[in-house]
Amino acid sequence: MLEYLLTIFLGFISVLLFCVFCRRRRKDGEPPLIKGWIPFLGKALEFRKNSLQFLTQLQQEHGDIFTVLIAGRYITFIMNPLLYSSVIKHGKQLDFHTFSDSAASRTFGFPAVRSGHFPGMSDSLQRSYTLLQGPALDPLAFSVMGNLQQVLRHRFLSSEESGPDGDWKEVELYEFCKCVMFQTTFNTLYGHSSHLRLDQLREDFEKFDAIFPLLMARVPIGLLGKTKEIREKLTRFFYPHKMAEWIAPCEFIQNRMALFQQYDTLQDKDKAAHHFAMLWASVGNTIPAAFWCLYHLITCPEALAAVRAEIVNVVGEKSVQLIFKEDITITRQQLEQMVYLESSVNESLRLSSVSMNIRVVQEDFCLRLDAQNSISLRKDDIIALYPQSTHLDPEIYEQPQRFQFDRFVEDGKEKTDFYKCGQKVRYYRMPFGSGATQCPGRFFAMNELKQFVCVTLLMCEMQLLDNEQEAMLDNSRAGLGIMPPANQITFGFRTRKLQDSTAEREE
Numbered sequence: 403m404l405e406y407l408l409t410i411f412l413g414f415i416s417v418l419l420f421c422v423f424c425r426r427r428r429k430d431g432e433p434p435l436i437k438g439w440i441p442f443l444g445k446a447l448e449f450r451k452n453s454l455q456f457l458t459q460l461q462q463e464h465g466d467i468f469t470v471l472i473a474g475r476y477i478t479f480i481m482n483p484l485l486y487s488s489v490i491k492h493g494k495q496l497d498f499h500t501f502s503d504s505a506a507s508r509t510f511g512f513p514a515v516r517s518g519h520f521p522g523m524s525d526s527l528q529r530s531y532t533l534l535q536g537p538a539l540d541p542l543a544f545s546v547m548g549n550l551q552q553v554l555r556h557r558f559l560s561s562e563e564s565g566p567d568g569d570w571k572e573v574e575l576y577e578f579c580k581c582v583m584f585q586t587t588f589n590t591l592y593g594h595s596s597h598l599r600l601d602q603l604r605e606d607f608e609k610f611d612a613i614f615p616l617l618m619a620r621v622p623i624g625l626l627g628k629t630k631e632i633r634e635k636l637t638r639f640f641y642p643h644k645m646a647e648w649i650a651p652c653e654f655i656q657n658r659m660a661l662f663q664q665y666d667t668l669q670d671k672d673k674a675a676h677h678f679a680m681l682w683a684s685v686g687n688t689i690p691a692a693f694w695c696l697y698h699l700i701t702c703p704e705a706l707a708a709v710r711a712e713i714v715n716v717v718g719e720k721s722v723q724l725i726f727k728e729d730i731t732i733t734r735q736q737l738e739q740m741v742y743l744e745s746s747v748n749e750s751l752r753l754s755s756v757s758m759n760i761r762v763v764q765e766d767f768c769l770r771l772d773a774q775n776s777i778s779l780r781k782d783d784i785i786a787l788y789p790q791s792t793h794l795d796p797e798i799y800e801q802p803q804r805f806q807f808d809r810f811v812e813d814g815k816e817k818t819d820f821y822k823c824g825q826k827v828r829y830y831r832m833p834f835g836s837g838a839t840q841c842p843g844r845f846f847a848m849n850e851l852k853q854f855v856c857v858t859l860l861m862c863e864m865q866l867l868d869n870e871q872e873a874m875l876d877n878s879r880a881g882l883g884i885m886p887p888a889n890q891i892t893f894g895f896r897t898r899k900l901q902d903s904t905a906e907r908e909e
Contacts (some may be wrong), residue, residue, distance in 0.1 A: 403778035426476065431673060431768065431778035433478055434464040437471045444471030446619070453756065454790050457481065461791075466488055467777055473619050477760075477784045478777065482590075483792040484822060485771045486829045489761060489785055490837035494763035496785055498839040499524070502551035509617045510682070511633055512675035519667055526661050533654040539841065539845060542590060542652060543734050546850050549586040550857045551729050554832060559897050569573070570894040573868065576887055578690040578895075580604065583854065587685050590850075592677075593648035606636050615879050633678075640677035650753040655680075689707050689881035690848050692854050692885070694750040697873050698805040699855070700864050700893060704747055705807035710859045712742045717856070725860050726897070737852050745817075747851050748831060751884070752793045753805060755833035758881035759787040788881075789832035797822050798830060800883055862895045 407521070428435040436442040439730065440758040447454045449472050457479060460468055466482040480489055500516060503524070510778075515524045532538065541644045558578070584604045609862045613629045623630045645651070645659065658680070662673040714722055717741050721730040737743075769777045779785065794802040798820050810817050810831075820830040829836060834844040841847070858864075876888040 405514070426471075428469075429778065431776075432469065433777050434468045435471075436460060436464070436468060436745075442474045445611070446473040448579065449882060450615075450878065452877050453788070454794070456882075457788055457791060462809050467771075467775065469783070475784055477612040477757050477786050478779065479786050479788055480771070481791055483789075483795075483798075483827050484825055486528070486774065486787055486836065487797060488769065488771045489787060490829070491799070492761075493838065495764045495769075495779075497764055498761050499640060501760065501762045502839075503782075505618060506679055508615070508620070511637065512672045512679070515766060520665050522905055523665065525659070526787070527658070528842070530654060530657045530661065532844040533652075533657060534843045536654065536845075539694075539734050539849060542846060543853065544731060545590045545652065545732055545851055546586060546733050546853050548729050549589045550582070551725065551861075553582050553585050553589075554857060554861055555587075558895070569898050570865075572892055572894050573892040575697060575884075575893045576690075576693050577609060578584075579696065580608075580689050583689045583692050583850075584685055586854075587682070587688065587850065591643070591652050591680075591684060591809055593651040593655075595648045597647070599634070603636070603639055606632055607681070607685075609891060610636060614682075614686070615882060618882060636678050637671060637674045640674035640681075640783075640826075642673055643670075683843065684716050684847075685818075688850060690754065690886040691751060691847070691851055693849055693887060694754045694860065694873075695747050695855055696864070697887075697891060698750050699746060699807070699859075702805060705742075705805070706859075706864075707756040708807065709740075709743050709746055709855070712740050713856050713859060716740055717860075722860055725857075731804070732853060732856055734849060737849060737856075740852065740856075741811050741814065741816060743852055743855060744848075746807040747848065747855065748810050748833075751833040752799075752809075752831055753803075754875065755793065756790050756880050756885050757835060757883050758876075759789065759832065759836050759839070761785045761839075787836065789828075789829070792830060792832070795822065798827055805902070857881075861900050863896060864893055864895045866891070866893050 408901050414574060425437060425441075426435065436445060436446075444457070449470070460470070461481045466485065467478065469476055469478045469482055471477075480486065502758075503516045505513050505548075506512075508883055513519065515527065515662060526902050534542070543811070558573070558581075581604075584607070585600050588600060588603075610629065613626050617623060617629070623633070642659070642663075651659075655677075659673075662668055662676060716736050717732055721732075724730055749868065761784070763779045763785065766779065768776055768778050769785075792798060796802050812819075818830075820827045834841040834847075869892060870893075871889060873891050874888040875885040877885065879885055
C-alpha cells in the first residue's frame with residue numbers, strides 16, 4: 403500500500419515538474435501571454451468568476467490582443483470589435499467545426515461526426531438546417547403558435563389557476579418560462595404523444611444542464627457524480643423505436659431521423675444522443691433568453707405598453723378577442739412588422755449574451771488584423787472574440803447596462819449604425835455567433851422568442867411584486883450563450899380575458 407501511494411505521489415510530482423519546466427514561453431510577434439501560476443488551469447478560475455471583468459482588466463493592462471491559459475488551452479482574445487472582420491472572414495487557417503464536433507461528441511456521448519466513420523454526414527447535417535430558415539419557418543411558426551397557446555391555457559390560464567374573479571396569481575418567472583418554452587419547443591420539433599412525460603424529461607434536462615459548463619470545460623464526466631447516469635437516461639428517451647411513435651414531428655427532425663438511418667455504423671444510442679443534443683441546442687439558451695425578454699418588459703412599463711400596442715396593431719383587435727376562444731395565427735411576415743418587439747428582444751439578448759466566438763488555429767501562421775496589427779499564432783491555439791465586451795461598450799452603446807427597448811429602432815426601421823473611434827462597427831450585436839459559424843437555428847429561435855412575447859402579452863397581464871429584487875446574471879456560464887438569472891424573481895399574472903370583457907361592457 404505504501405509503495406502504491408509513493409508511486410502516485412512521484413507521478414504527481416513528475417507531472418507538476420513537467421508543467422513547470424515545459425511551460426510555454428512567448429515568442430517574437432506573439433501577443434502578451436498570461437499563464438497564471440496553477441499548471442493546466444491557468445486563469446480558469448478568474449475567468450469563470452467574472453469573465454467580462456477579468457478580460458477587461460487584461461485589456462487595460464495588455465491592449466486589445468492577448469493570450470490566456472484557461473483549462474489547458476491557450477486562448478488569444480481579440481477585444482476590439484473593429485478587428486473582428488479579419489478573424490471572421492479567415493476560414494483557411496481558422497476552423498470551428500472540428501472543435502465543435504469534438505466538444506459535442508464529448509459532452510453528449512456520440513462518436514465524432516468528422517471521425518471518418520460517417521462519410522458525408524457532416525455536410526448532410528449542415529444542409530438540414532435550411533429547414534429552419536426562410537419559407538420553411540412558416541409551418542414551424544404556425545406550430546409554435548398553436549403549442550404556445552395550448553401550453554399557456556393548460557398550465558397557467560385555466561379557470562382554476564386564474565380564479566373566477568381574475569385574482570392575481572404568483573409564480574417564479576424563470577420557472578414560468580421553463581415550463582412554457584420547454585414543452586412548446588419539444589412539441590413543435592419532436593411532436594406529441596400521450597405517453598410522453600415531459601415534466602420528468604425537463605427535470606432530468608435541468609440536472610444535466612447545470613453541469614454542462616463543466617463538461618464543456620473538459621472535466622471528465624466520471625468525476626461529475628450522477629451526470630453520466632442522467633445523460634444516459636436522457637438519451638434513452640430518444641431511442642428510434644420510441645420516436646417512431648411520436649405524432650407530427652417537424653420536417654427538420656424527420657430529415658435527421660432519416661439521415662441517421664442511412665448509417666449502419668451508427669448505433670441506436672448514438673442516434674438518440676444526437677437528438678438529445680438537438681434538444682439542448684433548441685432550449686438551452688432559448689429558455690433564459692425568454693426569461694430576460696419578459697423580465698425587461700415587465701420592469702419597464704413604457705416598453706411593455708409600446709410593445710403590446712404594436713402587437714395588437716399588427717394582429718388586429720379581432721385576433722385579440724379570439725385568442726381565449728380559439729388558436730390565433732401570427733405569421734412570420736407579421737412578426738417582421740413588429741420593429742419595437744424585435745428591438746426589445748435584441749436588447750435583451752445584448753444584455754444577457756456571453757457567447758464566445760472561437761476558431762481553432764490549423765497551422766502556425768501570422769494573422770494580419772489591420773494595417774497596424776498582426777499576430778503570430780500557433781497550431782491548436784484558439785482565437786476568441788468576446789462580444790459581451792462590445793455589447794457593453796459605452797462608446798458603442800450609451801448607458802450600456804440600461805435596457806432601452808427602442809435602442810435598435812430609427813425612423814420606424816431597424817437601426818444598424820453604431821460607431822467606435824469614429825468608425826462604423828460592423829459586428830455590434832452577436833448573440834448567435836458570427837460568419838459561417840453563426841447558430842443555424844437563429845431564425846427559428848428569434849421567431850419563437852417573439853411569438854412567446856406576443857402570446858404572453860396578449861393573454862396575460864403581468865407585474866413584478868412590490869419590493870422584488872433586481873434579477874442578476876449567473877456568470878458561471880460565461881462563454882456558453884445566454885446567462886440564466888442567478889436569483890429567483892416572482893411575478894404576478896392574471897388572464898386578460900376578464901379585463902377585456904369588462905372593458906367591452908363599459909363601451
